[in-house]
Each structure stands twice: as structure tokens, then as C-alpha cells.
Amino acid sequence: MRLLPRLALVLGLSLAAHPAFAQxxxxxxxxxxxxxxxxxxxxxxxxxxxxxxxxxxxTGEAALARGDA
Structure with a gap:
């Protein structure tokens, strides 16, 4: 009994996601x-x-020492 709702959910999600994967x-x-x-x-x-x-x-410290932030 629980398999049918799960299959319906998977089918519904796959159909809903199809436009997102379309070319x-x-x-x-x-x-x-x-x-x-x-x-x-x-x-x-x-x-x-x-x-x-x-x-x-x-290199960064040398640049800061000469005022080149």
C-alpha cells in the first residue's frame, strides 16, 4: 500500500523537474x-x-611597508 504513493510522488517530481532540465x-x-x-x-x-x-x-608585507595597500 505504501509503494503506490511513493511511486506517484516520484513520478510527479520527475514530471515537475523536467522543464528545468530541458534544453x-x-x-x-x-x-x-x-x-x-x-x-x-x-x-x-x-x-x-x-x-x-x-x-x-x-610580498604583501613589503607592499604594505611601502604604503601600497
């Missing part, structure tokens, strides 16, 4: 390309600037 009718290729370029740029910047935390702290 969008519009796609902005320029925004998609900008997003891809930004992701690649961030990955390059992160990999290029792999410095230790202690080095970053020293």
Missing part, C-alpha cells in the same frame, strides 16, 4: 565563447603564479 531554446555563442576564454585565462594565471604562501605573505 534552452536560445544559445548565445558569443557568451559561451567568452566563458571558455575566461576559464582558459584563469587556468593559465593560476598555473603561472604558483608561489608559496610564505612568499605571498612576504
Amino acid at each position: 534552452k531554446a536560445y544559445v548565445r555563442n558569443d557568451l559561451a565563447a567568452d566563458g571558455q576564454r575566461l576559464e582558459e585565462r584563469l587556468k593559465r594565471e593560476v598555473s603561472a603564479g604558483a608561489r608559496s604562501a610564505a612568499d605571498l605573505v612576504r
Whole structure:
């Protein structure tokens, strides 16, 4: 007896969630390309600037000492 209400609930939730997973009718290729370029740029910047935390702290302290907040 309890199986039928559970199945109905699952069916109802899956039907209600279907529009959220549907493919969008519009796609902005320029925004998609900008997003891809930004992701690649961030990955390059992160990999290029792999410095230790202690080095970053020293750099920050030196900048604060010369008044460059």
C-alpha cells in the first residue's frame, strides 16, 4: 500500500523537474565563447603564479611597508 504513493510522488517530481532540465531554446555563442576564454585565462594565471604562501605573505608585507595597500 505504501509503494503506490511513493511511486506517484516520484513520478510527479520527475514530471515537475523536467522543464528545468530541458534544453534552452536560445544559445548565445558569443557568451559561451567568452566563458571558455575566461576559464582558459584563469587556468593559465593560476598555473603561472604558483608561489608559496610564505612568499605571498612576504610580498604583501613589503607592499604594505611601502604604503601600497
